[in-house]
Amino acid sequence: MPDSPPKRTRREFLREALRAAGLLLFSGGLGAVLSRGEAEEMVWQIDPEKCTQCGQCATECVLTPSAVKCVHQYAMCGYCKLCFGFFRDQRPDDGTGAENVRCPTDAIRRRFVEEPYYQYMIDEPRCIGCAKCVKGCEAYGNGALYLQVRHDRCLNCNQCAIATACPAQAFVRVPRSKPYILKTRKASG
Amino acid sequence: MKRLPFYILALVLPAAAGAEENFPPPQFTSGYQFPPMQMPYPRAAIFGWIDLAVLVVTLVAAAYLALRLRSRRHLWLLALFSLGYFGFYRHGCICPVGATQNVALALADSGYQLPVLVGAFFLLPLMVALVAGRAFCAAVCPLGAVQEVVLLRPLRVPAWLEQPLGLIPFFYLGIAVLLAWTGSTFLICRYDPFIALFRLGGSGGMIAFGVGMLALATVVGRPYCRFLCPYGALLRLVSPLSKWRVKITPTDCVKCHLCADACPYGAIKPPTPAPRGTSRREGKARLAALLAVLPLMLALGGWLGYRASGVLARVHPTVTLAERVALEQQGYAQGTTLASEAFYITGQPNETLYAAAAALRARFAPGTAVLGAWVALVLGLKLIGLSVRRHRTDYEADPGACLLCGRCYEACPMQHAEDVEQWRAAAGEAET
Numbered sequence: 001m002p003d004s005p006p007k008r009t010r011r012e013f014l015r016e017a018l019r020a021a022g023l024l025l026f027s028g029g030l031g032a033v034l035s036r037g038e039a040e041e042m043v044w045q046i047d048p049e050k051c052t053q054c055g056q057c058a059t060e061c062v063l064t065p066s067a068v069k070c071v072h073q074y075a076m077c078g079y080c081k082l083c084f085g086f087f088r089d090q091r092p093d094d095g096t097g098a099e100n101v102r103c104p105t106d107a108i109r110r111r112f113v114e115e116p117y118y119q120y121m122i123d124e125p126r127c128i129g130c131a132k133c134v135k136g137c138e139a140y141g142n143g144a145l146y147l148q149v150r151h152d153r154c155l156n157c158n159q160c161a162i163a164t165a166c167p168a169q170a171f172v173r174v175p176r177s178k179p180y181i182l183k184t185r186k187a188s189g
Numbered sequence: 190m191k192r193l194p195f196y197i198l199a200l201v202l203p204a205a206a207g208a209e210e211n212f213p214p215p216q217f218t219s220g221y222q223f224p225p226m227q228m229p230y231p232r233a234a235i236f237g238w239i240d241l242a243v244l245v246v247t248l249v250a251a252a253y254l255a256l257r258l259r260s261r262r263h264l265w266l267l268a269l270f271s272l273g274y275f276g277f278y279r280h281g282c283i284c285p286v287g288a289t290q291n292v293a294l295a296l297a298d299s300g301y302q303l304p305v306l307v308g309a310f311f312l313l314p315l316m317v318a319l320v321a322g323r324a325f326c327a328a329v330c331p332l333g334a335v336q337e338v339v340l341l342r343p344l345r346v347p348a349w350l351e352q353p354l355g356l357i358p359f360f361y362l363g364i365a366v367l368l369a370w371t372g373s374t375f376l377i378c379r380y381d382p383f384i385a386l387f388r389l390g391g392s393g394g395m396i397a398f399g400v401g402m403l404a405l406a407t408v409v410g411r412p413y414c415r416f417l418c419p420y421g422a423l424l425r426l427v428s429p430l431s432k433w434r435v436k437i438t439p440t441d442c443v444k445c446h447l448c449a450d451a452c453p454y455g456a457i458k459p460p461t462p463a464p465r466g467t468s469r470r471e472g473k474a475r476l477a478a479l480l481a482v483l484p485l486m487l488a489l490g491g492w493l494g495y496r497a498s499g500v501l502a503r504v505h506p507t508v509t510l511a512e513r514v515a516l517e518q519q520g521y522a523q524g525t526t527l528a529s530e531a532f533y534i535t536g537q538p539n540e541t542l543y544a545a546a547a548a549l550r551a552r553f554a555p556g557t558a559v560l561g562a563w564v565a566l567v568l569g570l571k572l573i574g575l576s577v578r579r580h581r582t583d584y585e586a587d588p589g590a591c592l593l594c595g596r597c598y599e600a601c602p603m604q605h606a607e608d609v610e611q612w613r614a615a616a617g618e619a620e621t
Contacts, residue, residue, distance in 0.1 A: 019319050019430040026316045033308030041304045043231050052531040062384075062391050074223040078212025114219040121224070142212055152229035155280045155388065158287040159378035167527035168534075169506055173301070180228050185214070 042173035044160045048146040048183050050170035053131035053138060057147055060165040061129070067154040068129035068147050068162065070107075070122050073183045077144035079117035085137035085145045086110060086120055102132050124150070143183065151179050237306045240279060244313060244329065247271055251328040251593065252321035256433050259604075261595030267328035268337050276331030281387040285310045285325065286332065286420040287378045289362070290369035297370040314420075315427055322431040323424045326414060327593035333414050335383050336406040337594065343410045343453030351455050352571070354416040355590075359567040362419035364501075367556045371549065373505040382413055410453030414592065425589040435586040435593060438603040442583035449584055451600035456590035460581045468578075475576045479569065486565040494561020495554060502553040511546030514539055 046057070046068065057068035082094065086108050091100040096110060107126035111119045122145075129147060137145040163171030174181065247267060254263045275284065283291075288311035295303035314325035326333050346354070365376045378384070382402040385391030391399075405412045414421050437448045437457070449457040502508045506528065513529050516522035518539060525533070532542060586597065598604050 015430050019432065022319045022427060022430060023316065026312050026319070030309060030312045030316070033303060033305055033312070036302075036305070041231075041234070041237060041306060042301075050531075050535070052527075052534055054527050054531070056527075060392075062388050064390055071226060073226060075214075077215075079215045080212060113221050114217060117215045117217065117221075119221075119224075124227070140211065150229055151231040154231070156231065156282060157280075157378065157384075158282050158284075158291070159375035161392065164374060164379060168531035176231050176234070179231055182226075 041156075041176045043149070043151060043156050043176045043179050044154065044163060044171055045149050045174045045179060045181050046147050047170045047172050047181060048143075048148075050168045051131075051134070051147055052168045052170070053135040053147075054167055055130050055132070056165050056167070057162050058128045058130040060162040062155065062157060062161050063153060065127075066129040066162070067149055067151075069124050069127045069150045069153075070129065070131070070133055070145055071148045071180075072120060072122055073144045073146070074119075075144075076142045076183060076185050077120070078142050079113060079119060080141065081116050081118050083110075083118065083120055083137070084140035085133040087136075089136075102136055104128075104130060104132065108133060120145075146183055148180055240275075240283075241306055241309055243274060244310060247329045248313060248317045248324055252317060252324040252433075255324060255327050255593035255595055256321055256435065259595065259598045261599050264328045264593070264595045265337070268334040271329050272331050272334035272338065274331075275329070276335065276383070276387045281331060281381065281384045282378075283307055283310055284330070284332070285314050286330070286418060287375060287381070289420055289423070290365055290375045290377055293366045293369040294372060298372055315423065318424050318427045319430055319432070321433050322428045322435070322588050323421075323592055326421065326424065327595075330414075331387065332381070332383050332418070333411060333592065335386065335403070336411040336413060339403055339406050340410055340453060341407045344408050346409060346455060348455075351415075352575075356567055356571060357416050358419050358422035358425070360564055361417060362422045363560045363563045363567075365419050367501070367553075367560050368504055370556060371502075371505060371552050376504075377419055382417075410455075411592065415454060415590075428588045428591075431588050434588050435591055435597070437584055437586060437597045438601045439607050440603045443603060444584065445602055446584070447600045447602060448597035451596045452586075453596070454590060454592055454594070456587050456592065457597060458579075458581060458585055458587050460583055461579065472576055472578055476573060479573050479576060483566075483569040483573070486569045487562045490561040490563070490565025490568075491558045492561070494564070495558040497561070498554040498557035499550065501557050501560075502550045505549050505553075507542070508546045508549050511542045514542060 058066050061067050084102075086096075086102060087094070087100055088102050093100065098106065101108070105126045105128055107123045107128075109121040109123055111121065113119050131147055134145045134147055137143055160171055247270070250267055251264065254260055254267060275281065283306065288307045291301075291303060291307045292311050294301050295308075314329070317324050328334065361377075368374055368376050380398065381395075382399045385395040385399045386403075402413055442460075444460060446459070449459060503512070510528045510532055513522065513526055514532060517525060517529055
C-alpha cells in the first residue's frame with residue numbers, strides 16, 4: 001500500500017493541530033475564569049419571602065436531620081407571652097407542656113424577660129427544620145421565625161435535593177460571603 | 190395581661206396577613222439586649238483552593254503512574270485516595286462531572302457567574318486529557334474509583350451491545366446541558382448514582398440506583414463511566430487527541446490477545462486484517478453515502494427535537510406549575526398541589542406565571558431542536574466511524590475508551606519478560 005505512510009502523517013498533523021487548538025481553548029477558558037476573581041462559590045439559601053412552610057425541608061435534605069433550621073430574627077419579634085410559633089392553635093391550657101407546644105422536638109426555649117415579654121430561643125441541635133413554628137409565627141405573629149440553610153451543616157450539593165422538591169422555588173444560590181438572607185422589620189402596623 | 194386584646198386580634202386576622210407586622214416592637218425597660226443571630230459560615234474559602242490543589246496533584250500523579258511508571262498497583266492506591274478525599278471527605282461535590290452543568294448555566298444565564306473553582310474543576314481534567322488521555326477517570330474521579338474497587342469478575346460486554354450503549358453518555362450530556370442551560374435542574378447531580386454512598390444517606394431512589402449500579406459494577410467494568418457518564422463523553426471526544434498514550438507492550442507485540450482479555454472496559458482493539466481492494470472500495474462508497482445522508486439526519490433530528498420541546502419543557506418547575514394552575518383555573522383539576530398553593534399565596538396574577546412559562550417554552554424550542562440535531566450527529570458520526578477502516582498492526586488501546594487502569598501492562602507477557610530481566614539484573618548487581 002503506497003498511501004499508507006503519508007496518510008499517517010496527515011492524521012498526525014490533524015491531531016496535533018486539534019490538540020493545540022483544544023489546549024488554547026481550555027487554557028483560555030481557565031485564564032478567563034481565574035482572572036475574574038470576584039466570581040465566588042455559591043451556596044444554597046432559602047428566600048424567606050417565598051417560603052410557604054410546606055415542611056419538606058425536614059424530609060428532602062440528604063442529611064438527617066436536615067441542614068435547614070429555624071432561625072430567630074429577634075429584632076422582629078414581638079416577644080409575646082402567647083407566641084403562636086411556640087404554642088399550638090388549640091390546646092388545653094397555656095402551660096408549656098408537650099400537649100400545648102407546637103414544636104415536635106421541643107426545640108424552642110422560652111425565657112421570661114420582663115412583664116409582659118418572653119424570649120424564645122431555638123435549640124438548634126434539636127431543630128429538624130419542619131417549619132411548624134415558622135408557619136405559626138407567619139400566620140399570627142411578626143414572621144421573626146423563619147427557615148435558613150445552616151452552613152455549618154450544609155454539604156452544598158451542586159443540585160440541592162430540597163431545592164428540587166421545594167414547591168415555592170424558594171431555594172436560591174447566594175454568594176458564600178453572604179450566605180444568609182436576613183429578614184428586616186416592615187413598616188410597623 | 191394588658192396585651193391580651195392583641196392576641197385576640199391576631200387570632201381573627203386571616204392567615205394571609207402573615208409577614209405583616211402584627212405586633213409592635215417591645216419597649217424593654219430592663220435594659221434587655223437582642224441576642225445576636227447565629228450565622229455559622231460555610232467552610233473557609235482556602236479549603237476550596239486545597240481541593241483544587243489536590244485535583245491538580247492527583248491528575249498529574251495519575252498521568253505519571255499510568256503512562257510512565259505503568260503501575261496498576263500505584264494507580265489503584267491513588268484511586269483509593271481519591272475515593273476517600275473527593276468521595277467520602279468532600280461528599281462528592283463539586284466534581285467535574287457536575288460542573289459541566291454549572292458551565293452551561295453560566296453561559297446561558299448572565300445572572301449566574303461561574304465560580305472560579307467550578308470552572309477550574311471543569312477544565313483541568315479536559316486539559317490533562319489533551320496531553321495524557323483519561324487520567325481523571327483512571328484514579329481521580331471518585332465515581333470511577335468506587336466502581337474500580339468493587340469490580341470482581343468482569344464479563345465481556347458483546348460489541349453489538351457495547352457500541353449502542355456507549356452512545357448514551359453523549360445523549361445524556363446533551364439533555365443535561367439543555368436542562369442546565371434553561372435553568373431547569375442539574376440532571377447529572379440529581380441522578381448521581383454514588384452520591385448517596387458518599388454522604389451515607391439520601392432518598393430511597395438514589396440509594397436503590399447506587400446499590401444497583403454497584404452490584405452491576407462487580408461483573409461489568411465501570412458501567413456508569415462507560416454507559417452513562419456525560420463528562421466521560423467529553424473526555425472520550427478529547428482523549429483521541431492526546432499526546433501521550435498507553436503503549437501496552439514495552440517491546441514488540443506478540444499478538445497473544447492477553448491484554449484484550451485483561452481489559453474489562455473493552456478498550457483494546459485487535460490488529461486488523463490486511464485491507465483488500467473490494468472491501469476498501471465498498472467502504473468508500475458507504476462512507477460517501479453516509480456523508481450525504483448526514484445533513485438529512487441532522488434536519489430530521491432537529492425537527493423531532495423541536496416537536497418534543499413541550500415534553501422536555503415540563504422538567505422546568507415553572508412550566509409544570511403554569512400548566513397545573515391553568516388546569517385548576519379551567520376546572521379540569523380538583524384541589525391544589527403544594528406548588529400551586531405556594532403560587533396562590535404569592536398573590537401574583539396568573540398571567541405573570543403563564544408569561545414566564547411561555548418564555549421558558551420559547552427557550553426550550555430551539556434548545557430541543559439543537560438537542561435533536563446533536564443526537565442525530567452522534568448517531569451519524571458513529572455510523573461513519575464504523576465504516577471507516579482503521580489499520581492496526583498491533584493490539585492498541587483506544588484512547589477514547591481507555592481508562593488508564595493499567596491492567597494491560599500486567600497482562601502483557603513482554604512486559605513481564607522485561608520486568609523479570611530487570612529483577613535479574615538488579616539481583617545480579619546485588620550479588621556482585
